Amino acid sequence: MSQFLDKLPSSLVLSVALTIYYLSGGRGTIIFAISILYIITRVNKETDNTLPLSQHQVASPTKKDKKEHGKGGCGKLCTCKDKKEVPKKTLSGLKLKKSFGLNTANNSDIAIDFTQSFAKKTSSPLAAIAISESITAEASPEPKPLKRVPKLFKGNKNATKKAITKPESSMTKAETSLLDSNIIVFYTSLTGASERSAKALFEKLNTLPQLANKPELINIDEIIDLDDYFTNTPDKENLIYCIVLPSYDVDSPIDYFLQSLQDTYQDFRVDKYPLKKLLGFTVLGLGDSESWGSSGKFCYQAKKTDYWLGKLGARRIFPVGEVCMKTGGDAKAIEWIDMFVDALKDDEPILYEYADSDNEVEDGEDAENDQSSSSDETLVDVEDMGNMMKGSSLSGSSNPNEQVEVKQMVAKNSPTYNSLTKQGYTVVGSHSGVKICRWTKSALRGRGSCYKFAFYGIKSHLCMETTPSLSCSNKCVFCWRHGTNPVGTNWRWEVDQPDVILNGALQGHYSKIKQMRGVPGVVAERFQEAFQVKHCALSLVGEPIFYPYINEFLGMLHEREISSFLVCNAQHPDQLATLSKVTQLYVSIDAPNKAELKKIDRPLFKDYWERMLRCLDILRTTQSHQRTVFRLTLVKGFNMTEVNGYADLIERARPALIEIKGATFCGSSAGNGNPLTMQNIPFYEECQRFVEAVVEEVNRRGLGYGLAAEHAHSCCILVASNDFKKDGEWYTHINYPKFFELLKSGKDFDKLDYISKTPEFALYGSESAGFNPEDTRVKRKGKKTTFAANEF
Ligand SMILES: Cc1cc2nc3c(=O)[nH]c(=O)nc-3n(C[C@H](O)[C@H](O)[C@H](O)COP(=O)(O)O)c2cc1C
Numbered sequence: 187m188s189q190f191l192d193k194l195p196s197s198l199v200l201s202v203a204l205t206i207y208y209l210s211g212g213r214g215t216i217i218f219a220i221s222i223l224y225i226i227t228r229v230n231k232e233t234d235n236t237l238p239l240s241q242h243q244v245a246s247p248t249k250k251d252k253k254e255h256g257k258g259g260c261g262k263l264c265t266c267k268d269k270k271e272v273p274k275k276t277l278s279g280l281k282l283k284k285s286f287g288l289n290t291a292n293n294s295d296i297a298i299d300f301t302q303s304f305a306k307k308t309s310s311p312l313a314a315i316a317i318s319e320s321i322t323a324e325a326s327p328e329p330k331p332l333k334r335v336p337k338l339f340k341g342n343k344n345a346t347k348k349a350i351t352k353p354e355s356s357m358t359k360a361e362t363s364l365l366d367s368n369i370i371v372f373y374t375s376l377t378g379a380s381e382r383s384a385k386a387l388f389e390k391l392n393t394l395p396q397l398a399n400k401p402e403l404i405n406i407d408e409i410i411d412l413d414d415y416f417t418n419t420p421d422k423e424n425l426i427y428c429i430v431l432p433s434y435d436v437d438s439p440i441d442y443f444l445q446s447l448q449d450t451y452q453d454f455r456v457d458k459y460p461l462k463k464l465l466g467f468t469v470l471g472l473g474d475s476e477s478w479g480s481s482g483k484f485c486y487q488a489k490k491t492d493y494w495l496g497k498l499g500a501r502r503i504f505p506v507g508e509v510c511m512k513t514g515g516d517a518k519a520i521e522w523i524d525m526f527v528d529a530l531k532d533d534e535p536i537l538y539e540y541a542d543s544d545n546e547v548e549d550g551e552d553a554e555n556d557q558s559s560s561s562d563e564t565l566v567d568v569e570d571m572g573n574m575m576k577g578s579s580l581s582g583s584s585n586p587n588e589q590v591e592v593k594q595m596v597a598k599n600s601p602t603y604n605s606l607t608k609q610g611y612t613v614v615g616s617h618s619g620v621k622i623c624r625w626t627k628s629a630l631r632g633r634g635s636c637y638k639f640a641f642y643g644i645k646s647h648l649c650m651e652t653t654p655s656l657s658c659s660n661k662c663v664f665c666w667r668h669g670t671n672p673v674g675t676n677w678r679w680e681v682d683q684p685d686v687i688l689n690g691a692l693q694g695h696y697s698k699i700k701q702m703r704g705v706p707g708v709v710a711e712r713f714q715e716a717f718q719v720k721h722c723a724l725s726l727v728g729e730p731i732f733y734p735y736i737n738e739f740l741g742m743l744h745e746r747e748i749s750s751f752l753v754c755n756a757q758h759p760d761q762l763a764t765l766s767k768v769t770q771l772y773v774s775i776d777a778p779n780k781a782e783l784k785k786i787d788r789p790l791f792k793d794y795w796e797r798m799l800r801c802l803d804i805l806r807t808t809q810s811h812q813r814t815v816f817r818l819t820l821v822k823g824f825n826m827t828e829v830n831g832y833a834d835l836i837e838r839a840r841p842a843l844i845e846i847k848g849a850t851f852c853g854s855s856a857g858n859g860n861p862l863t864m865q866n867i868p869f870y871e872e873c874q875r876f877v878e879a880v881v882e883e884v885n886r887r888g889l890g891y892g893l894a895a896e897h898a899h900s901c902c903i904l905v906a907s908n909d910f911k912k913d914g915e916w917y918t919h920i921n922y923p924k925f926f927e928l929l930k931s932g933k934d935f936d937k938l939d940y941i942s943k944t945p946e947f948a949l950y951g952s953e954s955a956g957f958n959p960e961d962t963r964v965k966r967k968g969k970k971t972t973f974a975a976n977e978f
Pocket residue numbers: 374375376377378379380381432433434435436472473474475478483484485486511
């Protein structure tokens with residue numbers, strides 16, 4: 187009978203029970219109840235005893251496993267096709283289980299058992315709760331019984347995967363014993379508690395007889411360049427990082443440390459998972475749960491550190507400790523230390539949870555997810571825009587009675603908003619953005635400014651990078667935003683007032699500057715100066731000229747004596763024609779002919795080439811009074827061949843200046859069709875040869891241009907019209923006070939009316955190659971002399 191019932195589908199059993207209950211007018215309650223009990227028992231039996239073979243995991247496959255499931259047994263990713271079911275008891279070997287005597291096999295149960303075990307060992311319910319929370323968050327956010335699907339075992343394949351491949355959750359056993367590692371204990375401390383704990387951990391490791399190598403103790407605040415440890419790693423084998431730090435909900439150097447980790451993660455120039463080289467890491471957090479528990483900020487910066495180290499590819503070898511110094515004190519920290527050191531002796535495999543770690547941080551700073559997935563939801567292509575545009579008041583609806591729903595470009599609850607804020611942008615209003623650039627940080631620390639200092643005298647710590655339109659009409663292959671910003675050809679969104687944008691941008695910029703005050707190396711004088719922005723680079727992302735009130739916005743900048751460097755993509759000739767005075771007007775010229783322009787800029791406009799040519803004509807005519815600049819981004823294999831084509835465009839527009847810059851690598855992405863690889867990034871010498879050829883050609887045509895300045899570190903060269911040469915010397919710099927004086931006078935003036943002499947160090951071919959001798963050069967270990975930061 188039981189066998190017969192087992193063969194019936196549960197749904198049939200339930201239907202029969204319901205029918206009996208209904209037909210008997212409620213008198214069949216007992217039959218109904220028995221049926222329900224029977225179904226529950228069956229479901230339990232099914233979910234408890236078996237798992238699909240393709241999902242099951244075994245730490246070390248037995249001979250029997252291998253025989254049954256092929257060569258690799260099930261210790262590796264199982265390739266069995268028949269999805270045969272096997273008993274769940276093969277789930278074994280979890281490090282935490284062994285260390286803490288756990289009996290259960292699934293993630294949520296591990297968290298619970300771990301908590302109980304931890305509490306038993308430490309008699310600390312508080313620490314237990316804290317650690318339990320972090321493990322639960324990491325292992326399984328909620329214990330959903332039917333989702334107790336164990337992680338795949340994938341061996342140690344991550345180590346050999348390409349940098350760009352996201353490490354996956356995996357159960358791995360390190361080839362090296364953790365005791366053979368080189369451990370560095372990092373700490374940062376404001377009032378001394380974390381320093382004490384770090385020293386206690388260091389001492390414990392120092393006297394641990396089984397540890398093969400002596401540990402190191404490093405104060406994070408004394409590290410000159412965090413990149414030496416958290417982008418690159420010291421030249422030692424099998425490094426383990428132990429990081430001890432408190433949390434502060436007020437500005438502190440910890441913010442800078444966290445921001446650096448995040449910047450590294452989002453920096454397209456570095457390996458996506460640079461800390462994969464480490465053998466492992468762990469974080470011990472100190473905080474105050476009584477005062478900050480209810481706000482959810484208890485030890486939040488330790489959790490964030492743990493999160494970002496994980497995102498950078500490092501393997502967590504022990505759960506983040508969250509110790510309340512008010513209720514537990516040093517003793518609780520020592521308990522965590524003892525447990526961690528014990529765990530070092532244990533060489534059981536460790537579950538590396540990469541995927542779930544995204545959930546750990548309340549504000550979930552996961553840029554990658556947004557770039558790859560959520561951004562897709564918000565990208566609106568021109569083909570999809572027809573209907574929307576019909577309805578937009580700004581898109582010239584033909585029907586005046588048509589009800590128009592005008593949306594926000596980047597609404598606060600949209601994935602794009604999350605994506606941008608997670609990447610460090612402050613979204614101002616609903617369509618503008620501001621972000622502090624790397625060079626601004628670098629200049630604050632007395633290091634190099636960006637190439638615009640060499641070419642035009644812009645001090646990076648006085649520069650704000652912003653845009654009044656996050657939307658763009660191109661999807662350039664070299665764009666470091668990788669197309670995660672909204673796209674479109676017409677303005678069809680709500681419009682924010684220019685004063686709201688400017689005030690919001692300045693506020694966002696200054697608050698980011700403020701965060702730098704505890705950073706080692708920040709020069710007090712420069713820090714103070716930075717609260718008076720002098721230059722505005724309208725080039726962050728998107729197309730500033732797209733903003734309907736761009737002229738009003740420029741006027742407000744100039745009123746505050748902030749110079750304007752506006753970059754446009756040569757796709758909006760009408761707006762370009764009516765643009766008012768700017769300090770410097772850029773037009774991006776990314777290719778010398780129609781076919782290559784399509785390939786490289788991936789424009790949304792069908793008449794993109796004609797639009798560009800119209801823009802060039804406007805530069806030569808209506809806007810010829812401006813300091814017009816061609817900006818060329820050289821991409822090998824795409825746009826570095828046709829010298830004549832570029833000469834034609836230069837001849838047509840006669841720009842005052844030509845900035846030529848080698849493209850920087852921002853990663854390939856199948857998701858958005860970005861085809862670039864490192865092969866497409868030209869060397870500086872290649873850029874030089876190309877630029878020299880272009881200059882030769884334009885001069886052969888009698889146009890009169892010369893190689894004026896360079897910034898070799900940024901792979902950037904400035905070509906200028908000979909109009910900027912006086913008595914054989916270049917005058918590419920800008921006399922900013924003169925610019926504002928002329929502007930205030932209300933008279934017409936020309937690009938040559940506010941020029942200033944180019945300094946020696948910036949001249950093309952000079953020994954400094956554009957490096958300001960007043961700034962400090964930073965030597966990185968094992969590397970040539972270089973700047974401290976790269977340009978965005
Ligand atoms: C101004 C201030 C802000 C703090 N903010 C937090 C917080 O957000 N979360 C937390 O868990 N503890 C917070 N704390 C408590 C400290 O993290 C805790 O006292 C810690 O032990 C200090 O470590 P340290 O002296 O080694 O730097 C704060 C303490 C102060 C004085």
